[in-house]
Amino acid sequence: xxxxxxxxxxxxxxxxxxxxxxxxxxxxxxxxxxxxxxxxxxxxxxxxxxxxxxxxxxxxxxxxxxxxxxxxxxxxxxxxxxxxxxxxxxxxxxxxxxxxxxxxxxxxxxxxxxxxxxxxxxxxxxxxxxxxxxxxxxxxxxxxxxxxxxxxxxxxxxxxxxxxxxxxxxxxxxxxxxxxxxxxxxxxxxxxxxxxxxxxxxxxxxxxxxxxxxxxxxxxxxxxxxxxxxxxxxxxxxxxxxxxxxxxxxxxxxxxxxxxxxxxxxxxxxxxxxxxxxxxxxxxxxxxxxxxxxxxxxxxxxxxxxxxxxxxxxxxxxxxxxxxxxxxxxxxxxxxxxxxxxxxxxxxxxxxxxxxxxxxxxxxxxxxxxxxxxxxx
Numbered sequence: 416x417x418x419x420x421x422x423x424x425x426x427x428x429x430x431x432x433x434x435x436x437x438x439x440x441x442x443x444x445x446x447x448x449x450x451x452x453x454x455x456x457x458x459x460x461x462x463x464x465x466x467x468x469x470x471x472x473x474x475x476x477x478x479x480x481x482x483x484x485x486x487x488x489x490x491x492x493x494x495x496x497x498x499x500x501x502x503x504x505x506x507x508x509x510x511x512x513x514x515x516x517x518x519x520x521x522x523x524x525x526x527x528x529x530x531x532x533x534x535x536x537x538x539x540x541x542x543x544x545x546x547x548x549x550x551x552x553x554x555x556x557x558x559x560x561x562x563x564x565x566x567x568x569x570x571x572x573x574x575x576x577x578x579x580x581x582x583x584x585x586x587x588x589x590x591x592x593x594x595x596x597x598x599x600x601x602x603x604x605x606x607x608x609x610x611x612x613x614x615x616x617x618x619x620x621x622x623x624x625x626x627x628x629x630x631x632x633x634x635x636x637x638x639x640x641x642x643x644x645x646x647x648x649x650x651x652x653x654x655x656x657x658x659x660x661x662x663x664x665x666x667x668x669x670x671x672x673x674x675x676x677x678x679x680x681x682x683x684x685x686x687x688x689x690x691x692x693x694x695x696x697x698x699x700x701x702x703x704x705x706x707x708x709x710x711x712x713x714x715x716x717x718x719x720x721x722x723x724x725x726x727x728x729x730x731x732x733x734x735x736x737x738x739x740x741x742x743x744x745x746x747x748x749x750x751x752x753x754x755x756x757x758x759x760x761x762x763x764x765x766x767x768x769x770x771x772x773x774x775x776x777x778x779x780x781x782x783x784x785x786x787x788x789x790x791x792x
Contacts, residue, residue: 551603
């Protein structure tokens with residue numbers, strides 16, 4: 416069963432299907448309800464024909480990483496079974512229109528609506544790229560305007576299909592949101608997501624999709640040139656629409672820049688450091704609140720999680736090796752629990768099997784020393 420399957424299907428996996436939501440080049444989407452009454456978007460990927468088994472493997476790899484990478488601005492992965500007769504992926508159902516529907520019905524976004532869109536989407540891309548994923552198909556149709564915050568959907572499909580079925584990936588690409596350097600069927604790259612983000616923001620602010628954007632590397636589209644994007648974001652969008660991928664901002668830098676732009680002129684609440692700029696992050700705490708047993712790492716002892724994060728930043732290979740070793744990882748978690756008494760770090764994410772071995776170490780560094788996260792490798 417693929418994206419062209421009967422729209423009248425009544426059950427997929429554990430979900431009773433209530434209605435058909437539509438399809439794209441990679442999959443069909445259905446609204447389903449589980450036995451407890453919870454709703455979900457049930458996606459049936461196209462895995463028939465050549466390369467079906469490899470498509471399943473590639474999708475499974477990205478889904479595993481996406482389970483972790485859904486904390487900010489991404490629709491949560493609820494479950495999946497790619498080996499079922501009808502393979503399926505379930506993500507959280509968000510009540511609300513897509514960005515495309517909202518702009519076509521009610522016109523361009525502005526003010527706080529536009530800022531919320533920029534913040535949520537850059538956070539989503541930053542998290543995806545952090546975990547080694549690339550969205551590859553960021554368009555207004557893949558952004559849901561939920562009541563709490565916009566949600567990005569559809570992550571991972573473009574990369575998985577480009578790896579196995581470049582013919583499908585090429586047909587599914589949306590020219591208006593595709594970076595000019597992208598070759599049809601190639602695997603998408605993070606800098607192409609950044610270009611797509613800028614194109615999405617230009618559409619959200621103007622209500623126009625510029626066909627001339629596709630393939631024009633020399634200049635940004637007319638919508639951005641005319642200065643229709645909100646003042647606080649106006650500098651960022653054209654920079655990310657440049658035809659030179661190396662000149663675009665990285666996703667982490669973009670998120671920080673968007674936060675700074677959207678909060679320009681606002682009074683900062685003391686201690687509100689979640690989205691602060693690097694210069695405002697506190698340095699390592701040298702004096703613990705109570706006597707601690709230090710943690711030994713890379714031949715030295717460290718008396719605080721902040722100091723340990725700095726040491727991991729300086730020795731990324733040793734940090735990655737620590738998280739690969741189950742005993743060492745448990746020693747660290749025990750130290751955090753019994754000595755540091757820190758409960759803010761996501762233990763489940765740290766103990767999961769990561770897409771890349773260094774991701775757990777990167778998460779630890781970013782949590783306790785966010786000013787060092789962008790330079791961790």
